[in-house]
Amino acid sequence: MKQLIIKFGVVVFLLQLLVAAVVSWTLGYSGWVLLASLTAGTLIVIACYILLRPLAALQRFIGVDVDNQFASFQHNAFDWIQKTLQSLEQQLEQQSIELAKYQERFDAVLSGMIEGVIAIDESGKILFSNRAARSILSIGATDVIGKPLMGFVRYDAVQQATREALKTQKIIVSSFQTYDADRRDVRLRVAPMAGQPMPGMTLVFHDVTELARLENIRRDFVANVSHELKTPLASIKAYAETLRLGAVYKAPENLQFVVQIEQQAEVLNQQIHDLLHLARVESGREAFSLEPVDLIKVCHESISQFADEAEKKGIGLTFNNLINAESICYVWADHEALRTIIDNLISNAIRYSQRRGTGQSQGTVRLLTKLAGPSVVVEVIDNGIGIAPEHQQRIFERFFRVDRARSRELGGTGLGLAIVKHLIQSFGGQIELQSRLGVGSTFRVVFPRFYKQE
Numbered sequence: 001m002k003q004l005i006i007k008f009g010v011v012v013f014l015l016q017l018l019v020a021a022v023v024s025w026t027l028g029y030s031g032w033v034l035l036a037s038l039t040a041g042t043l044i045v046i047a048c049y050i051l052l053r054p055l056a057a058l059q060r061f062i063g064v065d066v067d068n069q070f071a072s073f074q075h076n077a078f079d080w081i082q083k084t085l086q087s088l089e090q091q092l093e094q095q096s097i098e099l100a101k102y103q104e105r106f107d108a109v110l111s112g113m114i115e116g117v118i119a120i121d122e123s124g125k126i127l128f129s130n131r132a133a134r135s136i137l138s139i140g141a142t143d144v145i146g147k148p149l150m151g152f153v154r155y156d157a158v159q160q161a162t163r164e165a166l167k168t169q170k171i172i173v174s175s176f177q178t179y180d181a182d183r184r185d186v187r188l189r190v191a192p193m194a195g196q197p198m199p200g201m202t203l204v205f206h207d208v209t210e211l212a213r214l215e216n217i218r219r220d221f222v223a224n225v226s227h228e229l230k231t232p233l234a235s236i237k238a239y240a241e242t243l244r245l246g247a248v249y250k251a252p253e254n255l256q257f258v259v260q261i262e263q264q265a266e267v268l269n270q271q272i273h274d275l276l277h278l279a280r281v282e283s284g285r286e287a288f289s290l291e292p293v294d295l296i297k298v299c300h301e302s303i304s305q306f307a308d309e310a311e312k313k314g315i316g317l318t319f320n321n322l323i324n325a326e327s328i329c330y331v332w333a334d335h336e337a338l339r340t341i342i343d344n345l346i347s348n349a350i351r352y353s354q355r356r357g358t359g360q361s362q363g364t365v366r367l368l369t370k371l372a373g374p375s376v377v378v379e380v381i382d383n384g385i386g387i388a389p390e391h392q393q394r395i396f397e398r399f400f401r402v403d404r405a406r407s408r409e410l411g412g413t414g415l416g417l418a419i420v421k422h423l424i425q426s427f428g429g430q431i432e433l434q435s436r437l438g439v440g441s442t443f444r445v446v447f448p449r450f451y452k453q454e
Helices: 002-027 031-062 066-111 131-136 156-168 209-244 253-283 295-312 335-351 404-410 416-426
Strands: 116-121 126-129 172-177 185-192 200-207 291-294 315-321 330-333 363-372 375-382 430-436 440-450
Touching: 116 131, 131 200, 156 172, 156 185, 156 200, 185 209, 209 253, 253 416, 291 295, 291 335, 295 315, 295 335, 295 363, 295 375, 315 335, 330 335, 335 363, 335 375, 335 416, 335 440, 416 430
Parallel strands: 315 363
Antiparallel strands: 116 126, 116 200, 172 185, 185 200, 291 330, 330 440, 363 375, 375 440, 430 440
């Protein structure tokens, strides 16, 4: 401490002497100025010594080396600052790693979504877009971050909804159809992001094509079932009313009316039966007795059942078994359900293979069985009126008829193919249709072959 006081006093004295010499040389004052400066410097040194001496006594009393403590403090302070900066650097690096992980998870989740998601800032520039959104909007570029959304969107509904949402800062819901070959129905929801001021908007695209298709099927089904049930009921009511008004006493008309009532009641009963059957199959409540069923035997049974009907209508009905005749071909199914499948396909082929309007000299129906790898194939081929391409996708819908008037004239409830499709799917099979107008149709059923252990 004494050394610190002496050093401080010497520095002050020398500074005072330097100032006095400069002033005397510059202004030309006498030596009295120099003497006065030396006297003042000496007095300042003495005053500092007197004022700082209690600190030296305090140092001796507490036994602390102030000089060393100060130097130690400096060293510890820099060491603490260095350690703190290193800790902050490590924390920042760890947070960067965690942020990258969260970003990867976020990208993975949004990329795996079937809904399209696009985030834009308040100026309309893209902040994020997932694969589904680029697919729905037909955006071929992948590097779209930071670019205006309007430069990539061709749909007016999207542009209008985005502009309105940015302007009103409210949720906007819209819908549009894509320009693709297989048009898709898309529902759009534009919502503002949370924050003040609003940081941007989130656009969510939902592909509702399948929902729209199912909704159309539901509406068609309600309309069709109402019409199909109403038709026989109207006939029954009309014949009954005619009998009540006096025709019951007129022979032989009264008997004809009763026969018509009975036929229409049977049609109504068959429709209700098929509806209940289809409902049970679709819901999985149909109790099947699954077992290895000899497919060739079932085909022979169906051919025998419809042989007389085909002969009466002048239609050639044949069965071609391309599977080894000596082997038995099994499928895992229910015997009665499998008969229902084959019977329904043959019955439809006979019903629509009449020569009228086909240009064919004779209607023919051919049942064919063959192997295709691990599967067995059943084909029902006719040379009938055929089915137009626009109707082939809907032929397995309930109550769907290509020509309603002719279908009703030929009989049937309009539920047969729907039942066939669901039965085939219940046994792990698939059904396909190939048809040309005026040439004929081929229904191709594929079942997994079952190898029975003898």
